Amino acid sequence: MSELENRCLREIFVAQKLDAILIFGLPNIRYLSGFTGTDGVFLVGQTKSSFLTDSRYISQAQKQVRADVIQCYKNKLKAVADELLSNGYKRVGLDAEVVSVALFEELKALVGDSLEWCLLSKQLQPLRGVKTKDELVSLQAAADLNFKAFQSVLPMFRPGVTELEIAQELEFSLKRLGGEANAFDFIVASGVRGALPHGVASAKQLQSGELVTIDFGTIVNGYHSDETVTLAIGNVDRNLRQIFDIVLEAHDSALEVIRPGLQISELDAVAREIIAHRGYGEYFGHGLGHGVGLEIHEYPAVSSRSDQCLVAGMVITIEPGIYISDTGGVRIEDTIVVTEEGYEKLTSIPKQFKQINL
Template sequence: MRQDRIARLRQLLETRELDAVLLAGSASLRYFCGFSGSDGALMVSADAVIFLTDSRYTSQAGQEVVADHIRQYSGKVEGIAGLIGEQGWHRVGFEAEAISFALAQRLQGQAPQECDWQPLGQEVQALRQRKDAEEIRIMAAAARLAGDAFEEIRPTIRPGVTERELALALEFAMKRRGAEDKSFDFIVASGERGALPHGVASQRRLAAGELVTFDFGARWQGYCSDETVTLALGEVPAQLEEVYHVVLAARRLALEQVRPGVALRELDRVARDHIAASGYGPFFGHGLGHGVGLEVHEQPLVSGRSEAVAEIDMVFTIEPGIYLPGAGGVRIEDTIQVTADGYRRLTCLPKEYSVLPV
């Protein structure tokens, strides 16, 4: 598995005419060499895979890392620059989204003057957008874990409880089931706060007659889950129930279009057109979805700006929403795997309109 990933990275080296590439982002390190610590670097050339870290992680690297060589440095910049000089690499690509401008400048100052540094944008992340069978197994397990935790706390969703109390209860329920961490700060947005697409849980108390949106995920074996449900607390205003069914239909229409070869912007268009035709076009501002994997937001982008097409074993979200300022909002989200004949839903909670007792 690692050899296949390194082979694809080496194809990038050839395409960009690079002597070596420097990776430092935690997702890239885990993906290409297996390292799960918080500080290290991986340098890959046509004939060598070399992992570098400091004394805090040398033993861990020895247990986890798959590489030709593991080297310990006392200073990160000096260790990387020294290796470049030692190997005589002249054209080095670096993971620009994971290496800060300050670190890049220090590396340029320490490395041999003839070294030509080439920033790599999303090319590196693009190598991770098609998942293998083991990745998909882990992501499905993470989604089940998160879904089971949500079902555990569902009876506690009632008027008077705060959004933050529910978010904490959900996090604890996930961790009791073995989650390494949450995928992101949970969104729990009730009542008028439902109009905030990223309404991180607050001290607001839930009340009867309103909607509440939960956007949550678990991290397990390094991989993320991501799912959103919106529930009604008793009977809600007719417009909010209508909005729910509009969003639910937009989700269904988009899912029906998923298949290998379809343009991802087409999925966004189908959902957006339905919401617009229902009179709520101005209230759906974000893209339809995003890739999920070692990071909760990664390639591919599913939006009107996307240039990607669906490929077998891509994993991404479908999450249409409508947000009415001062009234509330609805978002419904699933994470799916593209299959040969359509899609497989990795998230598992039901998405039909659900009314909780008050």
């Protein structure tokens, strides 16, 4: 970047009185520079920027990166230090949540006392919080693949089919449709395993009378999809159906209040209070959702601990759940974009109660 085009980045420079920011985290490197490889360092200055990488990525970087590209021949950190010193920077920010203590100590030893470091953590988190139109196109494309893949796999949901078989077929279908990779390890949790919020697919067979929770996603142009569906295999008992209805009410009620300016903690409270009022508050232990973009979990966290407000352009999940040991569980999740008028869904699999008739 020859100019500080990102508002959040400009604000960090001013607030922290920085000459430059040194970026090691690959999602931020991709966002700021355009580089899609897996090894490099991006040095963002107020008037010029430099991207440093080795011979494996030099041709790729020269095509992708919007900055001066510098090839590192031996010690990459030494090349970074030389670039910092040659530009005469006095105060440099560092993405502290990504850089290890050992790497930081080595870098400090290379530059000596010639510059002052400013460790950035929470300051950088909002950098990718508001999505551009191009980002939303990729996020929508990834969400659309979820819908298509799920429809193709739906006939598999029968007693005797294993959770792993469903997860594998979802993966194959998403990749056939153009998905780059799994967004995360798919969760397929049936019966009592539904009480595991992160119950990745196992060899357990689906059985009649169970609920099964499927949480999956893919990647398109580096951007992730994330969606959770809970289905009934045949007839389920009244208790399981009641749990499902409560989670769906919490999910839908949270969606109804989304608007720019709303405190995120208040959004979380809408869903949480419905579940608690029905007597299941202790069984909803995680936050209501999270940001989605170049990472599957990114800013903002959608939880009771958040001190942020919703902003138009944020992409977040809404995913309340109830998880009861030895009984099972339900989670229902959509990914949405906050708009000036409220919200729009990116994911589109129907979330109302669905029973697979046997």
